[in-house]
Amino acid sequence: MRIKVHPDPQNPSGGFAFLELPGASMPDRVTMGVQDAYSGRWLHPDAGAGEEPNWQPQMQELGPFDIFRHDGADWLRLGPDVVNHLEEYTALQFRIDGKQYETIWPDNIAPRTEKAVPGALRVTTRAQPIVEPVEVKLPPEPVETKVETVDSEPEEAPPKRRGYALWLAALLLLCAAGAAAWYMLSDETASVTPESLTPVAETSGSACALPALQALGGFDAQITAVRDCGSDVSPDAALTLIEAAAKQGNAQALTLFGTLYDGDELAPRIENLTGLTFADDPAQAAEYYAGAVAAGSAEAQARLTATCARLDGSSLTLEKGAFDDFCR
Structure with a gap:
């Protein structure tokens, strides 16, 4: 039988979890064995030295654990002595009160971290780059020049100045057209008020909202x-x-x-x-x-x-x- 695993909401920092067991047939207190389904080894939280001291070939009875009953299911609470040794996405088998259950350990239950050990703090600072001064040269001040005027017969404006005049006339025409369009649009929408708009009905979108x-x-x-x-x-x-x-x-x-x-x-x-x-x-x-x-x-x-x-x-x-x- 498969079981569900939930994080303990009263311990968001990790280290605790609940097993939701189907049915309500467990006694008030039970013992449990935890097996890695891939390697076949059993969890021994207090095992001796070795390459993998917490996983051994022989089954170890853990507990006892209290059973909570709610909504047609039995719930079993695990602490850091078990949770800290379980890795995410590991296929596990639980033997609880003689019954066999299986699950994949989820990724939303973190192990309980150890308390910080007091000690000296080391502060590391980044070396600041050496910036060499840069000489900034300012442009020379403008020199006032005098232009002598020479009396001569008037000449026609060069073609370049006539081009500027044409561009200016076109710009004035565009401004006039924009002003006319704004006036027409503002006149058409003047009668629109918030009361005339049709409200959109709000929907919950979910039966669980x-x-x-x-x-x-x-x-x-x-x-x-x-x-x-x-x-x-x-x-x-x-x-x-x-x-x-x-x-x-x-x-x-x-x-x-x-x-x-x-x-x-x-x-x-x-x-x-x-x-x-x-x-x-x-x-x-x-x-x-x-x-x-x-x-x-x-x-x-x-x-x-x-x-x-x-x-x-x-x-x-x-x-x-x-x-x-x-x-x-």
């Missing part, structure tokens, strides 16, 4: 379409729909908002595919979960209980306030 999703009506239909569209929906469009439904007290939208703020929970197709995700904030998550519980969500009640356990005993002012407001 925000106007098309808003036209679906209820939030249940909208969020189902967002999950189906996946990466074709922008984060702003998904957030607009969720915010509008949450303001109306929709239990599913409130639960989803809490999930986006809950670092222990995941909405895979929303966070991984559309890119809409927030930093872990249990105080915010508790507030939205409490709102969802008030709107009748049983799923939110279990998540609120788990979030309250995280808030209990916190020394942060906001988290202590959230515990008092939503957990007592």
Whole structure:
């Protein structure tokens, strides 16, 4: 069976990824083996010295890994201990809980880079070219000359001066023609106003664009379409729909908002595919979960209980306030 690989939106610098496994049959925690399909070797992150210390002939059980469940699929999160050893476009086989899966490792998941090591900085400067001074010679000042006039009989203008006169007359005729054309055009278009122009209707152009999703009506239909569209929906469009439904007290939208703020929970197709995700904030998550519980969500009640356990005993002012407001 083939599996999909997604980058972790909460770690854009790389080092983390999600495997989307078809079906929902995995236990809560699993072990895994990773094999290079071309060489047949297995990944050993902590192997000893050798030519290729991280890939060995014997299978190595990695893990255990937690399994997230969402939208009819199991999701498994990989960290740098695995991701840093996988190269793009490599054919891989994963053996997870006794089941065999295969995929081509994508090029949009970078390895986790090491932290910078403190040290002296070296500044390199480019050598400036030596420019020799150049002596600039100015042209000599014009010398005023006097021309003596000699009385003589008038002569006819030379042919060259008559040529200039003809060119000047032609230029005047062209200017007059241009002025007349401008007057005629301005007179014809004087009656044209912005109100007389026919507007062009705007179209969304896609069933996954925000106007098309808003036209679906209820939030249940909208969020189902967002999950189906996946990466074709922008984060702003998904957030607009969720915010509008949450303001109306929709239990599913409130639960989803809490999930986006809950670092222990995941909405895979929303966070991984559309890119809409927030930093872990249990105080915010508790507030939205409490709102969802008030709107009748049983799923939110279990998540609120788990979030309250995280808030209990916190020394942060906001988290202590959230515990008092939503957990007592």
